[in-house]
Amino acid sequence: MRVRPPIPGTLRVRRFLAWVTAVLCAAVLVPAVARADNPIVQHIYTADPVNWWQFGGAGGGNLIANGDGESGTAGWGVMGAGTLSSNAAVAHGGAASLSVTGRTASWNGPSQDVTSKLANGRSYTTTLWVRSQGGTPTVKATLALTADGTTSYVSLTPGTAVNPDGWTRLTGTATVSWSGALSGATFYVETASGTDGFSVDDVSLQ
Structure with missing residues (x-):
């Protein structure tokens, strides 16, 4: 008994009907999946908001280049x-x-430009x-901000007495904000008074 091959037109009809069936199924299923009472969708709707400034160039890692001084004075002034x-x-x-x-004023000290790295209103x-x-000067880290032609100063760490016999850790958290267009931001280390020389290492701002 010979089996007659299917008629080409019949194949086209079957394929068309299959396509129509798939489209109708998708139209029925998609609304059900996307309903707000769907647990998965509901989780997306109620997820905690994200502070996007925490990611990218204005946050996250250390904003100070060569903070450990292992690349000589690169990045510093x-x-x-x-x-x-x-x-x-x-x-x-x-x-x-x-x-x-060779400092001639108390505010002289290692500095670094961080203008492009800051986010307004963020805590660092x-x-x-x-x-x-030599001696026991009181040292602190400061941020000079210039916006719309006006310069303001943010104390990043409390003034702390240091000595030549060992390393003293300075740390602090401060909110950095300004009004207008920021044109300059300089991180620097200074003393409360005097011109004693000093050394810094493992500096971070984040």
Whole structure:
């Protein structure tokens, strides 16, 4: 008995009917899946809001480049007068620290531009280790903000006395905010008074 092959037109009809059936099933199922009382969808609706500034360039990791001083003075400068150098003789961690000498004012010290790294209204935690080269100066980290032509100062850490016999940890948390367009933001380390030289290591702002 010979089996006659299917008529081409019949195959096209069957395929069309299958396609129509699939479309109708999708139309019925999708609304049911997407209903707000669906547990999965409901979880998405009620998820906690995300603060997106916590991600990307304005947050997360350390905003200070070469904070450990292992790349010499790269990324650093001096606020005002003074000479900044890599110091392999003393280090809190790694092989070197950063030392500043020749200061002529208390506000002179290691500095770094962080203008493009800050988010307005965010709180930042600062940590650094400091060691004096002589004496017991009170050292602190400060942020200078310039917006719309006006400069303001944010104390990032409390002033803490340091000494030449060991490393002292400075840490603090502060909210950084400004009004208008930010044109400059400089992180720097200074003393409350005097011009004693000092060294810094393992600096972080995050």
